[in-house]
Amino acid sequence: MRNQADPVDGAVTVRVPAKVNVQLSVGGRRPDGFHDLATVFLAVGLYDRVVAAPAPELRITAEGLGVDGIPLDGTNLAARAAAALAARYGLEPRVHLHIVKDIPVAGGMAGGSADAAAALLACDRLWGLGASAQELRSVGAQLGSDVPFPLLGGAALGTGRGDVLTPLEVGGSFHWVFAVADGGLSTPAVYGECDRLRREGGDGDLAGQVPEPAADPGLVEALRSGDPYALAGCLANDLQAAAVSLRPGLADTLDAGTEAGALAALVSGSGPTCAFLAPDADTAAKIAATLGPAARVALAPAPGATVVD
Numbered sequence: 683m684r685n686q687a688d689p690v691d692g693a694v695t696v697r698v699p700a701k702v703n704v705q706l707s708v709g710g711r712r713p714d715g716f717h718d719l720a721t722v723f724l725a726v727g728l729y730d731r732v733v734a735a736p737a738p739e740l741r742i743t744a745e746g747l748g749v750d751g752i753p754l755d756g757t758n759l760a761a762r763a764a765a766a767l768a769a770r771y772g773l774e775p776r777v778h779l780h781i782v783k784d785i786p787v788a789g790g791m792a793g794g795s796a797d798a799a800a801a802l803l804a805c806d807r808l809w810g811l812g813a814s815a816q817e818l819r820s821v822g823a824q825l826g827s828d829v830p831f832p833l834l835g836g837a838a839l840g841t842g843r844g845d846v847l848t849p850l851e852v853g854g855s856f857h858w859v860f861a862v863a864d865g866g867l868s869t870p871a872v873y874g875e876c877d878r879l880r881r882e883g884g885d886g887d888l889a890g891q892v893p894e895p896a897a898d899p900g901l902v903e904a905l906r907s908g909d910p911y912a913l914a915g916c917l918a919n920d921l922q923a924a925a926v927s928l929r930p931g932l933a934d935t936l937d938a939g940t941e942a943g944a945l946a947a948l949v950s951g952s953g954p955t956c957a958f959l960a961p962d963a964d965t966a967a968k969i970a971a972t973l974g975p976a977a978r979v980a981l982a983p984a985p986g987a988t989v990v991d
C-alpha cells in the first residue's frame with residue numbers, strides 16, 4: 683500500500699471496469715505512428731476505483747494490485763486527465779486522486795486508461811462542471827486511444843485509433859478468466875513488433891499491403907446473441923502474434939487454459955494478460971484453478987465508469 687488516502691467529506695468515488703478486445707484488427711501504420719483499428723471492446727468485471735477529493739493542488743496516491751508500477755506524479759494518466767479537464771474549463775486541477783487498483787498494470791486491460799476515465803467523471807462531479815458524456819469522451823481521447831471506452835462500458839466498436847465508439851448490443855453474460863502475467867508489455871513495443879512481423883512476411887510498402895480493418899459481422903451477432911460458443915469462434919487479435927513473439931511463454935499459458943476447458947483463448951489487447959472464454963461459471967472456476975493464483979474470474983459485460991457511494 684502506498685500513501686493510502688484518509689476518507690474525506692465531499693469526496694467522489696468512481697468505479698471503472700477493465701476491458702478485453704474480443705476483436706482487434708490492426709491496419710497499416712499511419713504517418714502519425716498510430717494504426718487504424720477495427721476493435722470490439724468488451725468491459726469486464728474487474729474494477730479500479732478513483733476517489734477525488736478537494737485539495738490545494740493536484741496530488742496522486744494509490745493502493746492495491748501492482749501500484750509500484752505506476753507513477754504518482756503528473757505523468758499518471760489519472761493526473762493528466764484531471765489536468766486536461768480543468769484546463770478545458772479554465773480551472774486549476776485542485777484535487778487529490780486516490781487510486782485503488784485491481785486491474786492488472788500494463789496488462790493489456792487498459793488499467794491506466796480506466797483510471798483516467800474514472801478521474802474525468804469524478805472531477806466533473808467534484809467540480810460541478812456538468813460536462814456531457816460526449817465531452818468527457820472527447821477529453822479522454824486526447825489522453826489515449828483506450829480512454830473513452832471505460833466511460834461507456836458494455837461493448838462497443840472502436841474505429842479510428844480505437845477512440846471513435848459505436849455501442850454494441852450484448853444479449854447475455856459471458857464468463858471470462860484472465861491469466862495475469864508477471865511484468866507488463868509496452869503497448870508501442872507490441873505495435874512495433876506487429877509491424878516488424880508483417881514486414882518480415884512481405885515486402886514493399888507496409889501500409890499499402892495491410893487491408894483496411896473492419897468489424898466482423900459474425901462477432902457482432904455473437905455478442906448480440908449472448909452465445910459463448912458463437913463468440914468463441916470469432917475471437918481475434920492481430921496483436922497476439924506480436925505479444926507472443928515478445929513473450930514466447932504466453933503460448934503455453936494460452937494452451938493451458940484451453941486444455942482446462944476454455945472455449946477459446948486470446949491475448950488481451952497488447953498483452954501480456956491472456957483471456958479465456960468459458961461456457962459457464964463452473965468451468966471458469968476450474969480454468970482459474972488450473973492456471974494458478976494469478977488467474978482472475980470476471981463476468982462481462984460490465985457497466986462503464988459509475989459514481990458509487
Ligand SMILES: C[C@](O)(CO)[C@H](O)COP(=O)(O)OP(=O)(O)OC[C@H]1O[C@@H](n2ccc(N)nc2=O)[C@H](O)[C@@H]1O
Pocket residue numbers: 703706715716717718719721790792795825826827828829842843844869870873951952
Ligand atoms: C492495444 C489497445 O489497448 C487496444 O485497445 C490500444 O490500441 C492501446 O491504446 P492506448 O494504450 O490508449 O494507446 P495510446 O496511448 O493511444 O498510444 C500509445 C502508443 O500505442 C501505439 N498505438 C496505439 C493505438 C493505435 N491505434 N495505434 C498505435 O500504434 C502507438 O505507438 C502509440 O504511440
Ligand SMILES: Nc1ncnc2c1ncn2[C@@H]1O[C@H](COP(=O)(O)OP(=O)(O)OP(=O)(O)O)[C@@H](O)[C@H]1O
Pocket residue numbers: 751752753757758759760781786787788789790791792793794795797798828867869951952953
Ligand atoms: N493510473 C495508472 N494506472 C496504471 N498505469 C499507469 C497509470 N498512469 C500511468 N501508467 C503507466 O502506463 C503504462 C501502461 O499501464 P496500463 O496499466 O494502462 O497498461 P495497459 O493495460 O497495457 O494499457 P492498454 O491496454 O491501454 O494498452 C504503465 O507503464 C504505467 O506505469
